[in-house]
Amino acid sequence: xxxxxxxxxxxxxxxxxxxxxxxxxxxxxxxxxxxxxxxxxxxxxxxxxxxxxxxxxxxxxxxxxxxxxxxxxxxxxxxxxxxxxxxxxxxxxxxxxxxxxxxxxxxxxxxxxxxxxxxxxxxxxxxxxxxxxxxxxxxxxxxxxxxxxxxxxxxxxxxxxxxxxxxxxxxxxxxxxxxxxxxxxxxxxxxxxxxxxxxxxxxxxxxxxxxxxxxxxxxxxxxxxxxxxxxxxxxxxxxxxxxxxxxxxxxxxxxxxxxxxxxxxxxxxxxxxxxxxxxxxxxxxxxxxxxxxxxxxxxxxxxxxxxxxxxxxxxxxxxxxxxxxxxxxxxxxxxxxxxxxxxxxxxxxxxxxxxxxxxxxxxxxxxxxxxxxxxxxxxxxxxxxxxxxxxxxxxxxxxxxxxxxxxxxxxxxxxxxxxxxxxxxxxxxxxxxxxxxxxxxxxxxxxxxxxxxxxxxxxxxxxxxxxxxxxxxxxxxxxxxxxxxxxxxxxxxxxxxxxxxxxxxxxxxxxxxxxxxxxxxxxxxxxxxxxxxxxxxxxxxxxxxx
Amino acid sequence: xxxxxxxxxxxxxxxxxxxxxxxxxxxxxxxxxxxxxxxxxxxxxxxxxxxxxxxxxxxxxxxxxxxxxxxxxxxxxxxxxxxxxxxxxxxxxxxxxxxxxxxxxxxxxxxxxxxxxxxxxxxxxxxxxxxxxxxxxxxxxxxxxxxxxxxxxxxxxxxxxxxxxxxxxxxxxxxxxxxxxxxxxxxxxxxxxxxxxxxxxxxxxxxxxxxxxxxxxxxxxxxxxxxxxxxxxxxxxxxxxxxxxxxxxxxxxxxxxxxxxxxxxxxxxxxxxxxxxxxxxxxxxxxxxxxxxxxxxxxxxxxxxxxxxxxxxxxxxxxxxxxxxxxxxxxxxxxxxxxxxxxxxxxxxxxxxxxxxxxxxxxxxxxxxxxxxxxxxxxxxxxxxxxxxxxxxxxxx
Numbered sequence: 001x002x003x004x005x006x007x008x009x010x011x012x013x014x015x016x017x018x019x020x021x022x023x024x025x026x027x028x029x030x031x032x033x034x035x036x037x038x039x040x041x042x043x044x045x046x047x048x049x050x051x052x053x054x055x056x057x058x059x060x061x062x063x064x065x066x067x068x069x070x071x072x073x074x075x076x077x078x079x080x081x082x083x084x085x086x087x088x089x090x091x092x093x094x095x096x097x098x099x100x101x102x103x104x105x106x107x108x109x110x111x112x113x114x115x116x117x118x119x120x121x122x123x124x125x126x127x128x129x130x131x132x133x134x135x136x137x138x139x140x141x142x143x144x145x146x147x148x149x150x151x152x153x154x155x156x157x158x159x160x161x162x163x164x165x166x167x168x169x170x171x172x173x174x175x176x177x178x179x180x181x182x183x184x185x186x187x188x189x190x191x192x193x194x195x196x197x198x199x200x201x202x203x204x205x206x207x208x209x210x211x212x213x214x215x216x217x218x219x220x221x222x223x224x225x226x227x228x229x230x231x232x233x234x235x236x237x238x239x240x241x242x243x244x245x246x247x248x249x250x251x252x253x254x255x256x257x258x259x260x261x262x263x264x265x266x267x268x269x270x271x272x273x274x275x276x277x278x279x280x281x282x283x284x285x286x287x288x289x290x291x292x293x294x295x296x297x298x299x300x301x302x303x304x305x306x307x308x309x310x311x312x313x314x315x316x317x318x319x320x321x322x323x324x325x326x327x328x329x330x331x332x333x334x335x336x337x338x339x340x341x342x343x344x345x346x347x348x349x350x351x352x353x354x355x356x357x358x359x360x361x362x363x364x365x366x367x368x369x370x371x372x373x374x375x376x377x378x379x380x381x382x383x384x385x386x387x388x389x390x391x392x393x394x395x396x397x398x399x400x401x402x403x404x405x406x407x408x409x410x411x412x413x414x415x416x417x418x419x420x421x422x423x424x425x426x427x428x429x430x431x432x433x434x435x436x437x438x439x440x441x442x443x444x445x446x447x448x449x450x451x452x453x454x455x456x457x458x459x460x461x462x463x464x465x466x467x468x469x470x471x472x473x474x475x476x477x478x479x480x481x482x483x484x485x486x487x488x489x490x491x492x493x494x495x496x497x498x499x500x501x502x503x504x505x506x507x508x509x510x511x512x513x514x515x516x517x518x519x520x521x522x523x524x525x526x527x528x529x530x531x532x533x534x535x536x537x538x539x540x541x542x543x544x545x546x
Numbered sequence: 547x548x549x550x551x552x553x554x555x556x557x558x559x560x561x562x563x564x565x566x567x568x569x570x571x572x573x574x575x576x577x578x579x580x581x582x583x584x585x586x587x588x589x590x591x592x593x594x595x596x597x598x599x600x601x602x603x604x605x606x607x608x609x610x611x612x613x614x615x616x617x618x619x620x621x622x623x624x625x626x627x628x629x630x631x632x633x634x635x636x637x638x639x640x641x642x643x644x645x646x647x648x649x650x651x652x653x654x655x656x657x658x659x660x661x662x663x664x665x666x667x668x669x670x671x672x673x674x675x676x677x678x679x680x681x682x683x684x685x686x687x688x689x690x691x692x693x694x695x696x697x698x699x700x701x702x703x704x705x706x707x708x709x710x711x712x713x714x715x716x717x718x719x720x721x722x723x724x725x726x727x728x729x730x731x732x733x734x735x736x737x738x739x740x741x742x743x744x745x746x747x748x749x750x751x752x753x754x755x756x757x758x759x760x761x762x763x764x765x766x767x768x769x770x771x772x773x774x775x776x777x778x779x780x781x782x783x784x785x786x787x788x789x790x791x792x793x794x795x796x797x798x799x800x801x802x803x804x805x806x807x808x809x810x811x812x813x814x815x816x817x818x819x820x821x822x823x824x825x826x827x828x829x830x831x832x833x834x835x836x837x838x839x840x841x842x843x844x845x846x847x848x849x850x851x852x853x854x855x856x857x858x859x860x861x862x863x864x865x866x867x868x869x870x871x872x873x874x875x876x877x878x879x880x881x882x883x884x885x886x887x888x889x890x891x892x893x894x895x896x897x898x899x900x901x902x903x904x905x906x907x908x909x910x911x912x913x914x915x916x917x918x919x920x921x922x923x924x925x926x927x928x929x930x931x932x933x934x935x936x937x938x939x940x941x942x943x
Contacts, residue, residue: 041745042798042812046720066722075660080926087925099725101741113798117817124922174671176817181796203923216924220720224798224810229743301802353803454809 006434006491007427017490021483028237028479033472034465036233040226047092047199047219049074051085062139062148063198065093077217087210092199092219105289106228107190109297112197114184117218118177120164126177127212131157135200136365138185140192148196154365158182160213177214181222183367186360188297189288190225197221230471231285237475238283241482245281249274252489259494265330266321269314270488276310277485279303298357302350309346311481312392313339315439319399322432324406324425338395345388352381403432435488442484449473616640616761617666617688617707619659639688643763653724654715654756661714665707668822672702672829675896677870677883677903690879696777696864702829704778705785705861708761709821712786716753716815727752748813750793754786773837773864776846780862787859788824792816825861832861871903886942902942910939 006014048065051072063071071093074080080090096110097103103110114134118126134156139148162177185197199219203210253271256263263271280303288296316338320329332339352368355378359366368374407429414422453473460467618639634640634648634655648655666688669680678699682688693700719727727749740746761782765775793813801807833856835846846862848855856862873882888898888907898907914937917930 037744039808040810042810043746044720044749044812044814045722046717048721077925085926087923087927090925095722097741098719098722098746101746104742106742111798111800115814121922123917123920124928175819181798201924203927205921210924213924215922220814222796222798222812222814224800225745227744304802349803356804450807454806 003424003427003495004431004492005495006431008495009491017487021487024483025476025480028483029472029476031233031237031479032475033467033469036468036471036475037227037229038468039230039470039474040224042222042224043097045094045096045098045221045223047094047221049077049080050091050093051080052089052091060137060150060153062137062196063091063093064196065095066099067095067144077215087201087203090200092197092201094197094199094219094221096195096197096223102193103190103195103225104193104228105189105191106231107225108231108285108288110185110187110190110195110223110225111183112185113222113224114158114182115220115222116160116162116179116182116213116216117220118160118162118179118214119173119217120168120175120177121173121215122168122170124215125168126160126162126214130160130212132160132201132213133157133209135202136185137198138364139196139198140194141196142193144194151195152364154363156365156367156370158184158367158370162214176217183369184221185364186297186357186367187364188294188357188361189292191292230474233471233475235283235285237478238281238285241479242278242281242283245274245278245482245486248486248489249278252493255493255496264321265332266317266492269317270492273310273314273485274489276307277482280307281482294361298353298361301353301357305346305350305353309342312342312396316342316392316396316399318432318435319396319403322403322428323399324403324410324428338392338399341388341391341395345385345392348381348385348388352378352385355381400436407432431492434491438484438487442480445480446477449477616644616658616764617662617703619655619662641764641767643767644760647760647763651726651756653726654718657714657718657723658711658760660718661711662707664714664818665703665710668710668818669703669706671819672706672822672826675889675894677886677895677901678867679886681879681881683878687879690881691877692867692879696774697867698829698832698861698863699867701777701781701832701861701863702825704781705788705825705828706822707785708757708782709785709789709825710818711761712750712753712757712789713815713818713821714753715756716749719749719752724752750789750813750815754790757782757786772844773846776837776844777835777862777864780846780858784828784859784861785825788821788828789815791859792820792824828859828861832863834866835862835864869903871905883942888940888942890938890940898940898942905943907940907942910941911936912939913937 009017048071050063050065051074052061052063053072054061065071065073071091074083074085074090096112116132136156137153138151140151141148160179162179164172164175164177166172166175201210201213201216205211249271252274256267256271284299285296287293313335317332317335320335320338323329329335355374356366356368359368368378410425410429414425417425450473453470460469616639619637631649631652634645634652637645637648637655640648666680666682669689670682673680678692680689680703683690687693689699689703693703715724715727718724762779765778765782794816795811796814797809797811799806799809801809833853834849835856836849837844838847839845846856868880870880871883872880873884874880883901883903884905886901888901889896890898890907890909893899895901913934916933916935917928918933920928920930922928
């Protein structure tokens with residue numbers, strides 16, 4: 001019979017393939033752990049308090065915290081008080097990066113987090129639910145002498161959620177509130193060398209703007225960007241993986257087209273999985289080094305989303321095609337109930353992502369979490385997506401359970417079957433169990449490494465070597481799913497053994513199956529089965545039997 | 547303010563500045579005027595006399611190099627910004643090797659000076675209710691003779707000052723004032739390629755390293771008795787540990803759709819008030835130690851062998867503190883508690899009984915101008931009504 005390669009492969013060869021894949025897997029982990037630096041870096045900035053002495057602001061003036069042309073600075077606000085400087089004339093300036101450093105397109109993205117240092121004063125406390133209104137401008141330049149070019153300017157509101165952990169007594173004045181981190185800015189490409197942020201906190205008592213936000217002592221920013229080294233390793237990996245998956249995909253599809261029957265659903269789904277993997281793999285990010293494409297971050301999200309939903313659909317369809325009951329499937333529409341939640345869930349996440357990162361394309365300071373409506377909307381999207389995920393996993397678990405129940409049912413009747421039929425079912429069971437095992441291992445690995453990378457502080461010291469656990473997680477897991485897709489396409493491609501006598505093998509099976517016509521339908525729906533409409537084979541089988 | 551000061555003998559100390567609780571941090575009962583006026587720094591003029599005094603003082607400092615004299619930097623507001631290497635020579639309170647460090651890294655010195663001021667402020671805040679309230683003198687050593695002895699108070703001063711330098715330098719790093727920090731000894735060195743490849747290490751590492759080289763250098767220089775040097779080094783390290791072990795870990799998720807698939811964590815420095823509180827707690831539980839030889843090395847071990855040995859984060863001291871009750875003109879900094887305000891109802895050290903060392907206290911009715919129904923902006927603007935009220939004030943005899 002013309003089964004998949006995995007069934008017809010000798011154990012020895014299977015072991016060789018397995019070991020090779022494991023070696024590649026170990027290599028993927030090692031590339032991340034030993035060569036790459038940690039995936040991201042967080043840099044602290046303390047905003048410099050500049051004084052805006054200009055009387056009327058006709059054009060935007062940029063305030064530099066240090067270096068030549070630095071602004072007129074004040075150390076603290078007591079000094080400002082003594083000099084009778086008003087809150088509206090204070091500009092918090094932050095230059096990204098720190099002196100003697102340069103930003104680079106290899107950083108891929110940059111997101112900035114805002115933190116207020118607010119001192120507790122018994123007469124000037126933070127009011128409940130108070131909003132900080134921030135007038136912020138972002139500028140860039142590519143050398144140290146030219147003028148700053150404005151990149152974005154916006155008025156933003158951020159909700160201060162601060163609490164004071166000790167008693168609100170006179171004794172504790174001067175202690176700081178503990179405030180939540182505020183999302184501040186996100187840019188999807190770091191095309192320029194120097195960035196400058198100017199932040200104002202305008203006060204307007206009549207409009208209740210920035211009133212009741214306590215006594216702000218400092219503004220701290222944390223900027224996060226991907227490490228250049230990690231980006232390079234990542235790109236290298238993608239560049240290497242793309243052709244590997246592409247080649248195996250072409251090889252796989254050629255095998256299928258070589259057969260005289262049209263491809264069955266499962267084969268198409270595997271191809272789709274390969275395509276979505278290639279889509280993720282193609283290193284279009286190389287362009288981000290040369291071009292200022294801010295949508296790269298969003299595009300990456302979309303690609304990942306497509307791959308995830310493809311992988312989830314593949315699992316469902318694979319289970320369904322191995323159900324071994326007497327229903328005719330082989331059509332995508334049969335699975336709408338299971339695939340529906342995936343599509344809907346990923347659509348929700350897509351909308352959410354468009355609302356957050358999509359809007360950030362035009363206003364880098366936008367955050368959906370900043371407003372109440374936005375927060376509710378975002379939560380709604382995420383909850384719906386979560387429900388969809390739960391629904392999906394219920395379906396999947398139920399299907400897997402069904403398959404196992406059928407398997408155990410078949411097991412009892414296996415000895416009574418004819419040899420060919422027994423082989424066929426054993427092949428089905430083996431294929432299913434193999435994929436089940438591999439999938440579970442991959443999923444478990446992902447979860448375990450995810451937990452390790454979350455719990456761990458990011459790197460382990462191994463004698464003199466430092467192992468970057470987080471980088472190893474990313475490259476290892478990414479490599480693992482690539483190998484997974486690779487292995488599926490390779491092992492589940494139709495076997496070329498006895499290619500020539502497809503017809504006779506078909507006769508062989510159907511001939512043996514003649515007695516149990518009900519189960520024949522099942523055979524035709526799986527990829528192991530030979531081409532041609534069922535009835536004919538049934539007939540020929542019956543004929544042969546007779 | 548002067549009427550709160552004792553007029554007995556205190557005038558013998560030129561420029562003695564008592565820093566009482568209500569002086570440094572003006573509370574409600576002194577009115578707005580004092581609340582708004584910060585302590586004016588005594589102006590120095592670069593006269594010949596001053597320079598002479600400077601040189602003299604430098605010599606003195608070199609001879610009696612066992613106090614944290616560099617804290618005197620906090621008092622040198624007249625020098626302006628420490629910009630060039632020549633200024634380093636003129637700074638009072640530094641020993642020769644500190645001057646060398648100053649010359650090597652001039653840009654850091656402003657941060658060091660702010661650190662010194664921070665240490666003094668925090669010390670005065672933490673000790674506002676104690677008999678010794680961290681008063682500073684205009685002479686060296688800044689805290690008077692208390693700190694030159696191996697007392698608990700000295701342990702605190704050393705710890706807080708080492709911590710404050712680390713803190714101030716780290717802050718200066720984050721605001722971009724310093725060019726050397728971060729990226730110190732990372733995998734790929736100091737080059738910009740290092741930053742591009744793997745980012746920079748935390749600024750706190752630089753701050754702590756600078757504090758270690760600058761503050762500890764005194765104890766490592768010659769002419770220091772072994773037990774005091776060990777004690778000071780230990781307390782300096784304990785002060786820095788107070789920052790390091792209270793770093794707050796903060797994280798941000800930024801994976802697909804902001805999921806925690808990708809998470810970046812960093813360590814944020816605690817506010818300095820918290821560092822002060824931690825060191826104050828260590829002060830309360832400090833261990834009395836003595837020098838003992840273990841093998842060939844000298845170590846500090848608890849005097850009472852039943853106590854469990856101190857850890858790296860604990861403060862240690864060699865001799866018990868004096869009671870700080872009476873003003874001693876021969877001991878600079880020993881101001882006594884006469885004229886200090888006390889709390890009548892408290893049984894603790896700020897209570898009148900303990901604070902006044904059983905000498906009794908005076909009670910006065912004072913009318914104070916309080917600020918009430920104020921309007922604040924987040925910075926630089928306060929508009930209040932004035933409310934007058936009568937308050938009983940107790941001062942030690």
